[in-house]
Amino acid sequence: MTIQTEVLVIGGGATGVGIARDLAMRGVDVVVAERGGLASGTSGRSHGLLHSGARYAPDDELGAEECIRENEILRDIAGHCVRDTGGFFVQLPEDDPEFFEEKLAACERIGIDAEVLDTETAQAEVPGLAPDAERVMKVPDGVIYPSRLVAANAKSAADHGAEILVHAPVTDVHVEDGQATGATLGGDVDDTVEAEYVVNAAGTWAGQCADLAGVEVAMRPTKGVMVSVDYPGLGPVLNRCRPPADGDIVVPHETQAVLGTTSIEVDDPDEFDEEHWEIQKMVEECAKMLPDAATSEILRTWWGVRPLYAPDEAERETMDGGEGDARGISRGFFLLDHEREGVENFASIVGGKLTTYRMMAEATTDHVCEALDVDEPCRTAEERLPGVDDEREVDSFVTEYDARSPTDEDVLTAD
Template sequence: MKRLETDVVVIGGGSTGLGVVRDAALRGYRAVLVERVDLGQGTTGRFHGLLHSGGRYVVSDPQSATECAEENAILRRIQASAVEDTGGFFVTLPGDDPSYADQFLAGAAKTGVPATEISVAEALRREPRLHPGIQRAIEVADGSVDGWQLVWGAARSAMSHGAKVLTYHRVTRIEREGGRVSAVLCRDEKGGEDIRIECSFVLNCAGPWAGQIAAMAGAREVEVVAGRGIMIAMNHRIVNTVINRCVYPTDGDILVPVHTVSIIGTTDIHESDPDHLPIPRDEVQQMLDAGEAMIPGFRTARALHAWSGSRPLIKDDRVAAHDTRNMSRGMAVIDHSERDGLTGMLTIGGGKLTTYRLMAEHIMDAMGDQLGENRPCRTADEVIPGSEDRRLYAVTHRLEEREADRLDDPIVCECELMSRSMLVDALHAQPNATLDDLRRQLRLGMGPCQGGFCAARAAGIACSEQVADAERATGLLRLFLKHRWIGLWPILYGPQVRQTALDHWIFAGTLDVEHLPHPEQEVVR
């Protein structure tokens, strides 16, 4: 068994975990993060892409509203390359209560969320596809954020300060000596090796799975309530501004422009198992109807992909266990020394991706209190690698970048303008990565064809670069297509049926991918 020794083990490779391991490293702790799959593969990679202005919560959850407003400004400063400044509107649609806008403006003033009412004519001038019957419009500082770029940026920052980030390392046991945590045991799922990490502190940032991790340490039940939400990406930027309905938070009340697509969301349904999140067809129709209400003609756009994510909400005793819509979005830190007599372990839940840095600061401060140390937090001031120029992301950035090398570096994925050199560099840096791992970093296959053209090219390049032999390359391709299909079958209607049929002809007909030589043991990770 391989052995490591560190000060802090962070469990969970979503935005919170990466924020925590970065904060720990910046405070001078030796830190190791372990994640059972890839970074950002859970809740962080399964949201609608919104950088919250705080507007959504000015009435329903004032504390969360203030936190979002403050962290929005910080992220634009320290992680600009992952943020697009789209701006946002809260609009009153026909049939909505116009007086709610007054509650909204009063709540914004109390919580410090910048909000300005603009004329309906100005809103329609800037977003002409909005419903022409809107009655009121309020401008806020919403943006969009690339969750995977955000977590990998935090990971690079943490590693530059000495932290270790171990993906595909599944926690199998948490050991304790008396009343203190002493070690975390993991299984390297790709290398097939068991690892023992001796430590003095464990920070449980496993999101919807935090209860399972706490149980491994013998702690009493941590009630993490999984609130499932589905989202749908449409095939182009129907709007360039985040559009919110000016109502108390409900299903299907937000449309977010992210990269080259628009994302409609979301539902909020209690689920018992965060590993099994369905995408019901009736909820797909609900989201499409919601989009049509905000943007007439919304349904004529092609739905590209549907997915579901699980909010890691901490049980709120004020509301029923199944009522995830009305549970607080605020963060909660559980001190197991007070609750369970177990020192050296803290659990965090709740919060938003927008507040991931603040969540890390809170749990690290709590760790310092338990250790009797006061090491200052530096994460709000130190810029994350890749954002040194403080330049915010723009949807045109890859087109601009391709201008310089367009004659020398072939495009592998036309939808996302991903070049061959980008893929080759990533393949050699991560030779054990799947095409899905690379998709999360490079956006491979995330455009209108959903990998129909670029996936086979990527598998061929992996083979030609001798990163994978022919059989493994086929296995990688088959796994990639399998995962893409999960988000395609719920939206098979209209133009998407034609695209899916074309992709099927390419892979099942021309390439006959199901009968190509492939590994005896199917590639699964």
């Protein structure tokens, strides 16, 4: 039996289910098709940092402003899907002190709370902090638990009438007379969806999805490794106060710390080498901020692949293992309307960050609603996600949508 809907969203990561939630809340009939369980792509294979925007200041003030705004919204609506840990930017002896000063000034200019701590105060908050840390800047970073966040968004979407299909890979996107009309789904669903509008929110796989519709979305996927070590009670996120480079973030969980990450271009987001040197480098680099990480037991490792938009990366002249501008200081998102390529009612959303998924979803939903002549405002920033005040309830959504992923598997209450 053919599935009928107004909008088909391809991809069940944070952005895809965020779009579904926003559309459904505006009264639009929507179906999400995800090839695996929800959050099985980049969303659930990240380091889970809730950005304050400080990482991107002063090089990308707009990106930093977006991060701090969405950071504050998520703290209001997401409950146990996020954790308010605070964050440190740590200046070590080999780090440029001018970089610290520029970041501090930019945070103050943008409106990101930033406080310089003396080493004694910083050591008291993080007893294992490197003894040679010269200065520390405290900012409102935090932690995202993506399995919970994606599942709670899916539950909200479903509560508002959306249909969430997991283990339903898209095998074909239908285009008739220059207009997208739906898709063929395989896997557990094995059916056809007819839709008035199709959104490609397939993340790293957006290029492959676009190919099915006969249009091009040039992606430049890069892999990054995360290493989770036994480290209870860390406290704040630790960021190395230098231009972005390998091994410059430590994200606290309740009993573990996640060390990350590398940035290495890959040809295929499904097939790439998981190399031991990457793990070693994460431990060595992060241990410069947190020395005990070097002797902590490694509990699990995983790799994620970033959904980077190739034209933007080319403009930045990014490269493997680069630092600063060569690595890409900040990455915005891109909403691509494929009408100019001859396919109407088909759009792709690529790039961005987990922290800004809701904003990306809002922009995409605005675009789709304009095409469908729907005049309803976005309410996703005001309405709390369901179940998020009860860890066990929100974790039941994770089970329902098969959204358990490696980033936060250690904090989930369900077995």
